[in-house]
Amino acid sequence: MSIDPSFNRLLAIAAGIALATGSLSVQARQTTGFASFRVFNPTPGTSPYLCLVEQSGAVVNNCPFDVTLVFGLMSDNVGVHSITVQSYWGSSASFPCTPYAYAGTGQGMQGNAGTFYQTNYNITSTSTINPTVNVAAAGDSIQLICWGVPPGAGIYTINWSP
Amino acid sequence: MTTHAKRTILAAALTLTLATGAMTADARSMTGFGSFKVKGTYSTNPYACLAENNGAVVNNCPFSVSLYFNLPIDNSGLHWMTVQSFWGSTASFSCDPYGVSGIGEGTTGLSETFFATNSIGIPFYATNTIYPSVNTPNGGESLYMICWNVPPGAGIANINWTS
Numbered sequence: 293m294s295i296d297p298s299f300n301r302l303l304a305i306a307a308g309i310a311l312a313t314g315s316l317s318v319q320a321r322q323t324t325g326f327a328s329f330r331v332f333n334p335t336p337g338t339s340p341y342l343c344l345v346e347q348s349g350a351v352v353n354n355c356p357f358d359v360t361l362v363f364g365l366m367s368d369n370v371g372v373h374s375i376t377v378q379s380y381w382g383s384s385a386s387f388p389c390t391p392y393a394y395a396g397t398g399q400g401m402q403g404n405a406g407t408f409y410q411t412n413y414n415i416t417s418t419s420t421i422n423p424t425v426n427v428a429a430a431g432d433s434i435q436l437i438c439w440g441v442p443p444g445a446g447i448y449t450i451n452w453s454p
Numbered sequence: 455m456t457t458h459a460k461r462t463i464l465a466a467a468l469t470l471t472l473a474t475g476a477m478t479a480d481a482r483s484m485t486g487f488g489s490f491k492v493k494g495t496y497s498t499n500p501y502a503c504l505a506e507n508n509g510a511v512v513n514n515c516p517f518s519v520s521l522y523f524n525l526p527i528d529n530s531g532l533h534w535m536t537v538q539s540f541w542g543s544t545a546s547f548s549c550d551p552y553g554v555s556g557i558g559e560g561t562t563g564l565s566e567t568f569f570a571t572n573s574i575g576i577p578f579y580a581t582n583t584i585y586p587s588v589n590t591p592n593g594g595e596s597l598y599m600i601c602w603n604v605p606p607g608a609g610i611a612n613i614n615w616t617s
Binding site for chain 1: 482484486487490501505508510526542617
């Protein structure tokens with residue numbers, strides 16, 4: 293089959309438009325732990341925001357108690373969202389992170405959690421987990437909750453498909 | 455290759471482009487809790503009593519708190535928002551969107567108010583929804599929304615906006 297040059301040009305232009313508008317690009321979004329964290333319902337009388345510190349982008353729990361951290365992950369699309377979470381490299385503590393999808397009406401859809409295990413890695417290197425969550429309807433939103441982050445531990449970066 | 459074949463292939467390419475989202479309206483979503491910050495200063499730390507409830511940021515403080523929501527955008531033009539209030543309250547408060555260029559001046563968009571009266575006939579555990587909008591005429595401008603004086607017990611559950 294022979295394809296004339298003018299048709300090749302048309303296809304090249306179409307591909308260029310598709311790339312420029314993002315349809316064929318790799319869909320990934322990334323944030324640091326410190327830029328995106330919130331504290332989940334702190335115990336009355338405690339002020340975790342005063343002892344959660346930044347270190348090269350990581351949010352690190354310098355409090356003398358466990359803190360549960362919430363990370364909002366902006367989403368643009370329905371379907372399954374894959375998440376990659378790196379822990380703070382200065383700790384080998386164990387804690388789980390669970391993604392949720394919410395419609396804003398009081399019911400959350402829990403995704404597949406991941407847990408940082410002490411045995412996964414040595415101190416001074418990050419550990420990675422890969423939770424996933426399904427966004428069932430347009431307009432639903434995603435949060436990742438890292439439960440009971442122990443003193444000295446933290447979250448370095450989060451990468452997800454939007 | 456015939457003209458008909460070319461048209462067929464181009465139509466398929468366009469369909470693929472549409473299906474992968476390049477020409478759809480870009481909508482973006484975030485929970486209220488995932489995107490809020492406290493606006494203003496208070497004698498008591500509001501962060502100690504702003505709670506998370508299934509994605510919603512809920513004011514459990516004994517005083518009203520103004521909440522700021524950062525809404526990252528990619529494009530200039532008119533941005534539409536859909537804001538759901540916390541389902542556990544029928545309180546009234548207003549939310550204003552702003553488009554800013556970073557030089558100390560901005561555009562206030564169309565403000566919208568959650569009215570307590572909106573909930574008449576609606577079960578208590580139902581969200582109210584408002585639809586603010588704002589224009590960011592130039593590339594590089596930023597978008598945020600402030601919900602002013604959110605009363606105790608009230609909050610924001612979910613925000614959806616065109617990016």
